[in-house]
Amino acid sequence: MKPVNxxxxxxxxxxxxxxxxxxxxxxxxxxxxxxxxSAEKAEGFRAFCPxxxxxxxxxxxxxxxxxxxxxxxxxxxxxxEWTLKAIAAGKHVLxxxxxxxxxxxxDALIAARDASGLLVTEAYMIVHHPQWQRARALIAEGAxxxxxxxxxxxxxxxxxxxxxxxxxxxxxxxxxxxIGVYAYGSVRWATGAxxxxxxxxxxxxxxxxxxxQVLADMEGPAGGFxxxxxxxxxxxxxxxVVFQGEHxxxxxxAPFNAGLFGEAQVHLFRPGQPDHVERFPGARQYRNQVExxxxxxxxxxxxxxSLEDARGTQAMIDSVFASEAPL
Numbered sequence: 001m002k003p004v005n006x007x008x009x010x011x012x013x014x015x016x017x018x019x020x021x022x023x024x025x026x027x028x029x030x031x032x033x034x035x036x037x038s039a040e041k042a043e044g045f046r047a048f049c050p051x052x053x054x055x056x057x058x059x060x061x062x063x064x065x066x067x068x069x070x071x072x073x074x075x076x077x078x079x080x081e082w083t084l085k086a087i088a089a090g091k092h093v094l095x096x097x098x099x100x101x102x103x104x105x106x107d108a109l110i111a112a113r114d115a116s117g118l119l120v121t122e123a124y125m126i127v128h129h130p131q132w133q134r135a136r137a138l139i140a141e142g143a144x145x146x147x148x149x150x151x152x153x154x155x156x157x158x159x160x161x162x163x164x165x166x167x168x169x170x171x172x173x174x175x176x177x178x179i180g181v182y183a184y185g186s187v188r189w190a191t192g193a194x195x196x197x198x199x200x201x202x203x204x205x206x207x208x209x210x211x212x213q214v215l216a217d218m219e220g221p222a223g224g225f226x227x228x229x230x231x232x233x234x235x236x237x238x239x240x241v242v243f244q245g246e247h248x249x250x251x252x253x254a255p256f257n258a259g260l261f262g263e264a265q266v267h268l269f270r271p272g273q274p275d276h277v278e279r280f281p282g283a284r285q286y287r288n289q290v291e292x293x294x295x296x297x298x299x300x301x302x303x304x305x306s307l308e309d310a311r312g313t314q315a316m317i318d319s320v321f322a323s324e325a326p327l
Contacts, residue, residue, distance in 0.1 A: 001028050001294070001298050001299070002298070003028055003029055003030040003294075004028060004029050004030065004068050004069050004092075004293070004294045004297055004298070005030050005032040005033075005066050005067055005068045005069070006023045006029055006030060006031055006032055006033075006067070006068070006069050006070070006071060006290075007032060007033040007034070007035065007055075007061045007062075007064065007067035007069070007070050007071070007091075008020055008023075008031070008033070008034045008035065008045075008070075008071050008073065009035050009058050009061065009062075009070060009071070009072045009073070009074060009082055009086075010035060010036060010058070010072075010073055010074050011034060011036040011038060011041035011042065011044065011045065012073040012074070014073055014096075015045075015071070015073040016041075016044045016045055018286050019071055019073060019123070019286055019290075020034070020045055020049070020071075021048060021286075022284070022286035022287040022289070022290050023071065023290050024048060024049050025287055026287045026290035026291045026294070027291055027294075028291060028294035028295070028298065029290050029291070029293075029294055031045075031049045031052060032052070032053060032066060032067060033052065033053040033054070033055060033061055033064060033066070033067055034052055034053070034054050034055070034061075035054075035055045035056075035057060035058045035060070035061035036054065036055075036056075037056050037057065042054045053066075058082065058085075062085060062086055062089035062091060063089065067091060068091065068092060068297075069091060069092040069093070069094065069119075069293065069297070070086045070091045070092070070093050070094070071094045071095075071096075071123070072086065072093065072094070072095040072096060073096045074096070075165045075171040075172060076096075076098060076101060076165075076171060076172030076173070076177055077101060077170070077171055077172040079095050079096065079098070079099050079100060079101075080099070080100050080101075080105045080106075080108070080109065082095075083095045083099065083109055083120065084108065084109065084112055087109075087112045087113065087116050087118055087120060088112075090116070090118070091118070092118050092119040092120065092293075092297060093118065093119070093120045093121070094121060094122075094123050094289075094293055095120075095121075095122055095123060096122075096123045097122050097123055097124055097181045097182075097310070098122075098172075098177050098181050098310075098313075098314060098317070099122040099307070099310050099314075100310075100314055101172050101177070102314065102318060103311050103314040103315040103317075103318050106307055106310060106311040106314060107311075109307055110307050110308070110311070113307060119293065119296055119297050119303065120307060121293075121303060121305060121306060121307060121310070122305060122307065122309075122310040123289065124181075124185065124305045124309070124310065125285040125286055125288075125289045126182065126186055126255065126256060126285060127189055127304045127305045128285050128288035128289045128292055128304065129258055129264065129280070129283055129285040129288065130280050130283050131252060131254075131255065131258060131264040131265070131266055131278075131280045131283065132186065132189070132190065132252075132255070134266050134278060134280075135190055135241075135243070135250060135252055135266055136189065136190045138250060138266070138268065139190055139191060139243060139245075139250065143245075143248065143250070143268060143270075144243060144244070144245030144246070144247055144248035144249060144250050144268070144270070145245040145246030145247035145248065146222055146223050146225075146245060146246050147191055147193075147220075147222065147223075147225045147243050147244070147245050148225050148226070148244055148245060148246060149225055149226045149227070149228075149243075149244040150187050150191070150218070150225060150226075150227050150228075150241070150242065150243050150244070151227075151228050151229070151240070151241065151242045151244075152182075152183035152184070152186065152187055152227075152228075152229040152230075152240075152241045153183070153229070153230050153231075153238050153239065153240050153241075154179045154180075154182055154183050154230075154231050154238070154239050154256055155175075155179075155230070155231065155232040155233070155234075155235035155236065155237060155238045155239075156179075156232075156233060156235075156236075156237045157233065157234055157235060157236060157237070158233050159210075159233070159234055162206075166178050166208070166233060167205075167206065167208060167233070168206075168208070169206065169207035169208050173208040174208035174209040174210070174233075175208075175209050175210060175211065175212055175231040175232055175233045176202075176209050176212050176231060176317055176320060176321070177317065178233070179231045179233075179256070180212060180214075180229070180231045180317055180320065181313055181314075181317065182255075182256045183214075183229040183230075183231050183241075184214070184229060184313055184316045184317065184320075185309070185310075185312075185313035185316075186241060186255065186256075187218070187227060187229075187241065187243075188309075188312060188313060188316070189305075189309065190243070191218070191220050191222070191225075191243075192220045192221050192222075193218035193219055193220025193221075193224075193225065194218065194219060194220070194312065194316075195216040195217065195218055195227070195316055195319060196216075196217050196218070196219045196224075197216060197217040198214065198215070198216040198217075198316070198319050198320065198323050199214075199215055199216075199323045199324075199325045200212060200213060200214045200215075200320045200321075200323050200324050200325065201213045201324065201325060201326075202320075202321075202324050205234075210232060210233045210234045211230075211231075211232040211233075211234060211235070212229075212230070212231050212232070212320065213228075213229070213230050214227070214228065214229040214230075214320055215227070215228055216228075216229075237261065239253075239254055239255055239256050239257065239261050239262075240252065240253065240255065241255045247270055247271075248268060248269055248270035248271070249267075249268075249269040249270075250266065250267070250268055250269075251266075251267040251269070252264075252265070252266055252267075253265040253267070258280065258283065258285060259281075259283075259284070263279060263280070263281050264279070264280040264281075264283060265277055265278065265279050265280070266278045266280075292304065
């Protein structure tokens with residue numbers, strides 16, 4: 001299979017530390033080009049990919065005929081604009097989450113994708129991790145019976161870095177766009193359920209949410225359940241998702257930053273039965289994501305996260321902002 005030639009728009013730290021390395025190491029992929037005007041930042045990428053081609057602008061990278069797919073790790077408010085430009089340039093596109101700031105903005109991406117026939121999707125890496133794939137399968141096969149309640153918690157503390165794009169309203173910052181997309185989207189993907197009633201409590205600093213609590217009623221193919229989520233950029237690090245069913249409990253450790261926050265595990269607890277724990281110490285979700293993209297592009301495999309999936313999570317995010325209740 002001919003490797004997919006990738007270009008990266010912008011020398012974001014996350015791209016240098018994670019996704020560009022994943023592209024470089026993935027089977028069926030080649031980290032070919034980077035767009036940045038900073039020679040210093042480019043050297044950080046060349047340290048692990050010495051033959052990397054560096055373009056001085058995003059536009060010249062998109063005009064490069066050797067670039068087949070583009071990864072976009074730009075600040076949130078630029079995602080839609082540059083995804084559309086990449087599609088117009090004839091490139092397949094993988095854009096960081098959240099791919100848009102409003103659900104309605106994704107409609108233009110869907111239309112452009114459909115008109116072009118290109119593969120365009122959001123970099124929602126957790127669906128490529130075997131921990132989440134296993135949890136989804138266990139729920140579907142009724143390992144805990146019908147889901148009655150789900151909890152999702154994701155927090156970290158970045159108050160010491162006020163210049164960080166997550167702390168700035170003009171770059172689409174806030175805990176909800178940054179990590180609410182995981183707390184909400186993961187439960188949607190694992191259960192197939194959508195919120196039918198929702199309310200939220202939000203604390204803001206400098207125009208961005210730094211703490212958000214969500215209560216919702218979810219409805220899915222297997223019935224309804226209650227849901228609670230908490231995200232924060234001002235609390236000590238915590239990551240956990242728990243599904244409580246009629247016959248047991250399913251708990252996921254390190255569900256979002258597997259390998260960085262801790263070991264990814266799936267714990268299955270059922271009364272009267274031995275506790276069952278599955279561990280996934282070697283799984284690499286970013287590399288899996290790149291390889292899945294290539295398998296879809298080259299072999300026609302079904303990609304597990306579509307723009308429609310991303311739109312559903314963004315619609316839930318929109319509802320969280322719209323349904324804020326006073327403390």
